[in-house]
Structures are given as structure tokens and as C-alpha cells.
Amino acid sequence: MMKRRSLLSALGAAGLGAALPARAQAATRIVFGYTAVTDFASVFVAAEEGYFKKRNLDVELKFIPLNSTIPAALQSDSLQIGGPTPSVFLQAVDGGLDLVVVSGGGLTSKTITGFGLVARAGSGIKTAQDCVGKKIGVPGLGAFLHVTFRAYLKDNGVDYRKVNFVEAAFPQHGDLLRGGSVDAVVSADPFMSRITDSGAGYVASYYSTFLPEGNQTIVHAAKREWAQQNPAAARGFREAVQEGAAFMQQPRNDARVRASIGKFIKLPPEVLAKVQISPPGAVVSEKQLAYWVGLMKEQEMLRTPIEVAKLVVK
Template identity: 25%
Template sequence: MNSKWKKVFAMGLISTVLLAATGCGGNTDTQSSGSGETAKNDKVIIGQSSWIGFAPLYIAEEKGFFKKHGADVEIQSIESKTDSKTALAADRIQGISTDMSTQVMNAAAGIDLTQILALDTSAGGDGIVAKKEYKIIEDLKGKKIALDTTGGADYFWFQYLLQQKGMTLKDFDVQNMSAGDAGAAFVAGKVDAAITWQPWLSKAEKTDFGHTLMDSNATPGVIVDTFAMKKSYIKEHPQAAKAIVAGWYEALEYMKTNNDDAIAIIAKRVGEKPENVKDELKDVKFYDQAGNKEYFGTADQKGEFYKITAIAAKLWKDLGLVDKDVNADSIIDGSFLDPQ
């Protein structure tokens, strides 16, 4: 299965490994970053789906980059967002990789988390496919569009686009279905447009009636995945947070200098062929240290991250998907971007 299909809503799957996992233990001393010694605290467990945007974390685990910087990290596969939220709330995992809009939902549900690292932004992997006669979003008014309205990155992205144009979902004949089903429905000619992801964008282009009306390349930094941890855990184990950030940076460098090995590691972890992994990597742009610093900004000049997070928080509240206000400042912490 293409990992893009697994990204958002495999709600019925529960990782058996997760159920066997235990939570974090008590306080212990840690070693300084880059010392080459593992932190003297319990294993740090990260929960994430097999979405390609999280893949460099597999490399950091496999190549020992986390341990090099002072943390014993284990990545567990949890495809369902509900299961990962539950695991984080119960301290069965200490960190979570998911899209920013879901991090906001988790915070609104009462999980006292903070995002310490931006991982990737969609760079053409998500989009709107439509019949060729429709050239802009406004052309779809009153038309039948397929969209997953339960939340998630693509739903947030489409709502973001509509806000920019002063439009709402009421302007369309919305058919609620998962992003994969939405793409399939469009290719089958059952709807006029769909908000979906790869490989359905490419499949739509191959039909004689469809095209990609817009993709996520037009809105960098809006569909973004982040890494978050509970604030209580970071307070007790700041070295673990630093090690994960440093390991991520090193993994991105490794992908540049040892690409074949990096691809092989990812392919093994997500259960795909190396050539498929290469294709999927084209749909994302990873945030390195410089990219993170720009996206986070500074205390005096906050970056785009704060704006997009605030939009997600307000949108979910306005739509009734959450009932608690979430302040962007309270769930973003850029203090670990310089881990050394």
C-alpha cells in the first residue's frame, strides 16, 4: 500500500506493538548533546504513521543518530490518529509525529503538548482534482465535490483556501468520504471534483476529463507535519527533546550524502519498493535547521508557523470539531532548534 494512503484516517488499526509498550519512567540524569553517550533515562517512544514525511526519523533511529546525541529512541507504528492521541495521553508514547492541525486537535482535547520541530510540508502531494472545464475554485460553486469532512490535513487545507476566497463548504454539494475514496470517485466520474492526494492526482491527470486544479505547491507551510511532546516530559527530559531534533537534522544530511542507503532504510520500514519511496519523496519538502528557524521565527518576529497554527485552532473551534480554544503560543516551542 502506498504510504500516502496510510497518512490520515486508518482509524480501525491499532498497533500491537503499541499495546505492549510501557510508559516513561521517572527522572534521571542525562548526558550532554553530542557526547556519544546515551541519556540515562528510559527509552523514548515516538508514535507515527508510515507517511513518507516522517521517514527521516527512521534513518535517525537506524543509524544511531538519536543515541549519538543522547537519547534511546524507539519509533512505533501507529496508523490511526485516534490511537496515537490515546497513547500520548496515557504516556505510552512520549512523542508524536502528525500534521499540525491534528496536533491542535490533540491539544484541544486536553493533552498538554508542544510542537518542537517542523518535519515536512506537502509539496504537491495534496491537491484538488476537477473536470477540465473548471479552472479555479470559484468554478466549483454548486458542483459535487468529494472531501473528508471529519478533519485532517486536506480538510484543513481546503478550508484554508476557502477562507482566502470568502467561501464556505455551503457553496458546494459536498460528498463526505475519505481522501482516497474521494480520488477514486473522481476518477470514476462520480463527482465533479475531489480534494485528495497522490496517487490520485496523477491518476486524475491520466483521465481524458480531469486535471489538477491546484496542489499544495501553491501553499507551502500550510499542510505541515510536526513533532510534538508532552510539556511535562520535556521538562523532566530536555536532553531527549534536543537529541530528537539533532537526530532529525543529521538524518536529513545523511539523505543527501548516502541517498541509496537512506532510501533502502525507508523502504524497509514502510514496506515499499525503493523506487516508490523515491517517487513519494518528491511530494514533500523537509524542514532542516534553517527551514525550521525560518518557519518558527523568533520571539520578536514570530514565523508563519504561529499564523497557520492559530488559523487551525480557530477553524476547528468555529466548525465545532473542538470545544476548547488553543493558543498557538502555548503549543509551539522553538527553544530546541539549536540542540547543541
């Protein structure tokens, strides 16, 4: 009788063990869109250190050449979460897309000189006034660098309407300067350093140092519908990015952080070693979004009232 019970117990345990994988919840798949800047470092770290997998998220990181195309990719479900700049995000909302912020990327800092105005060698551009009548490439019309550079021009008494801005992806900046297609570009490292090292251009202004501290440079956005249907995944994504941000803030992890960045934006070792990394800001506040709303209203970029309280996933 004891043997029979033992056999039944063993069979029952085996049956339970076989049933467990069938009941295990499948990982939520997320395609995340990023551009070639270090502001995505906390996402890169979360992917490489296993913070997404720990939260049962299957996250595929997809490179997007132009930041301004990310909202359309979210709308078409090509991406579940993507990293537009705050201005691109707010313009999309203003245009009728129902997007929300899940988490955040990098933050502005007066210590960061990793982006600025890079003028073509021989152009003579040195000041904001010198930009009048010039053709300047920006990596996304209405994106972070475009909006903040226009604010810099305004603060220096220059009407940004007198500057001819054209859209140009980061990897094209050096070639456009060498070919004379543009007079300057608003660029960022590692592309900025490559341009100056090659002699194709020079930094006319580290204009970014005028920006207020602690505002988002990148927001991680999703369709509201997706966030409402996948609240655990949205929360898990934010928590993973927070853990990535905490990892970044430990000096002993610097080499691993840089290795993660290098993997996803393909930096050579000599560039990777000295590139500046924006401080991380995984949680986006209403105050941070309100700063961008104010800046964009000054530049007449928004047509409708924006209620920032409705845009941040809690």
C-alpha cells in the same frame, strides 16, 4: 609481593569492568506515531542511520492510519511522540490536551506538487467552484490537507461550508473514487499518483502551490508531562531529527533517503523513485505555529486563545 599486587589489580579491574554494564544508563524507549507521507522522512532517516541509537534512544516507529487520532494516542501513552499536522495538534491543545512540540517534520514549498485535489474520473470537477455540493474525502477532518484546502476554497471565493467533507484514510482514496462514494479526495503521493495512473481520477488542482513557503506540515508532539520528565530524551530526539534533516539535504544521499521512506511507508520501487520529498524542518518556531493559529481562527476552528510561546520545547 609484586605477584600479589598484580593479582589484586587484575581482580579489581575485572570487578570494575563487570560493574560498568550495571551502571550504564538504559536507553529511553519512545514509540513514535507516523502517517504514510514523506513529511516524516527525517525521522525515517534518523532511525535507519542510527541517529536515535547514537543518543541512547530506543525508538519504535508505529504506523497510524488517521493523523487526527495521534493526539489521543499521546494522551493514552500509546505513543510518547507522534506526528500530528499543526492543525490537529492545535485543535487538541484547544480541546484541553497539554501537548508540546518537540521537533518538526516537513515544510510547505511552492515547488511541491505531491498533493492536491484529485477528482473522480467523469466528475467534471475542474475548479474550486465545482466543489460546491460535492462530497470530498480528506485524510483527517481538521488535519493539514483539510484546513489548507478550505483556505484554498476561501481564497477562490467559495464557501467551504457548502462542500461535504468526509474523513477517509489515504489507502482508501482510490477505492472510494472508483466506487463513486466520493466525488473527489484531497490526497497526496504516493496515493495520488496511483489513482491517476490507474485512471480512477485526475488532478483537478495542485492547490498546495498557493501556500506560503516554509511552514510546518507535521509537528512532532508529546505530552508536556513526558517532555518535562524526559528532557534529555526530548532534546536527543530533536537532535537526531536535525541530523536526519542534514543527511537529507546532501544530494549524494538521495537513494538512501528514498530507501528509508520506502521501508516505512511501503512504496514500490517505481513509485519510490519519483515521489516528491518535502523539505525538512526539524526545528519548529513560534512564528510557524502562529501562522497555523491565524489560519484556523479564520476558519473558526479554535475556541480559546493559544499561546504559541508555551507550546515549543526549547
